[in-house]
Amino acid sequence: DLTCLFDIKVLGYESDQNKDYQSAMLGCAVALHYCDALIVKMGGERFDNWPKPRPDNIISFFPTSAYQSTEDTYQASVSHNDNLSQQTELSKVRQVLYAGSASARELTSGIGSVDGANLIRYFDRVIQEETLQLTIINGAHFTVEEDQSTKFVGLIDRYGAIRSKQEKGVYFRAMPLDKVASLAINFDLGICCAHYAEDQVVEVTRVSLPNRMTTYLNADLPVIIDDRFEYASSLIEEFEAGKVIPAGDFEAFASSLAEIDIKKARAGVKRLKRFFQDQNDKNLASLLLTIR
Numbered sequence: 001d002l003t004c005l006f007d008i009k010v011l012g013y014e015s016d017q018n019k020d021y022q023s024a025m026l027g028c029a030v031a032l033h034y035c036d037a038l039i040v041k042m043g044g045e046r047f048d049n050w051p052k053p054r055p056d057n058i059i060s061f062f063p064t065s066a067y068q069s070t071e072d073t074y075q076a077s078v079s080h081n082d083n084l085s086q087q088t089e090l091s092k093v094r095q096v097l098y099a100g101s102a103s104a105r106e107l108t109s110g111i112g113s114v115d116g117a118n119l120i121r122y123f124d125r126v127i128q129e130e131t132l133q134l135t136i137i138n139g140a141h142f143t144v145e146e147d148q149s150t151k152f153v154g155l156i157d158r159y160g161a162i163r164s165k166q167e168k169g170v171y172f173r174a175m176p177l178d179k180v181a182s183l184a185i186n187f188d189l190g191i192c193c194a195h196y197a198e199d200q201v202v203e204v205t206r207v208s209l210p211n212r213m214t215t216y217l218n219a220d221l222p223v224i225i226d227d228r229f230e231y232a233s234s235l236i237e238e239f240e241a242g243k244v245i246p247a248g249d250f251e252a253f254a255s256s257l258a259e260i261d262i263k264k265a266r267a268g269v270k271r272l273k274r275f276f277q278d279q280n281d282k283n284l285a286s287l288l289l290t291i292r
Contacts, residue, residue: 042060095189112198123158180215193224
């Protein structure tokens, strides 16, 4: 957890005197001082030219499930995804997943008030469309007791089908990653948009991969991502593993969800996963040679 790479506003602390903030910063300082190497999920030209914290050995490692190498398993995966695509075409409703942290701060502090975590306009745009169905798995919402907290109650009221009396949204609390993975394969697309046009963007956002993006890729889901995730969006574009939209362009967002060729994009996802694994093999081998 490289807290030291984020500014205090992004971390959500009011003051640098906050004990949790001080503990996190101390943990970073100790870890970086004593470690022989640092493994991050970052990359791109900006990262290569970025002044790095100690240590000197920093490599990129991309979280991804093992690519299905046997022909039988691979064909089973292809068949499963093809069936999903056919079901989507028949129903004309695309299943859209958001699996990541979310809070109701926008609803209490004002729409667009949470730079780098602005989600409400994107969620609202999905549920406005007759041909889209939104499911939220909130990785920051852990317990039933939190349901009535100001941090989450607005989201449940707005997007939970039972509470809101609308059928265009489904809301889940956090769940184990293996369960998220097993659910994710039943969707068509994953959302990785969190910036509006006016948002300030911290440097680490430009060079890193969001956790939700790797969750989608591991489930073979094409990703709709905004361009403020600079490195991540460049990979989605290069491998045609989804669509990149300008931050805050909600018309482009909606049309991408509705019009993307899902079967073609899934093939791009598989190419990107192969790239990740090739890079992981190369980078880890290089690291082992360096620190022995």
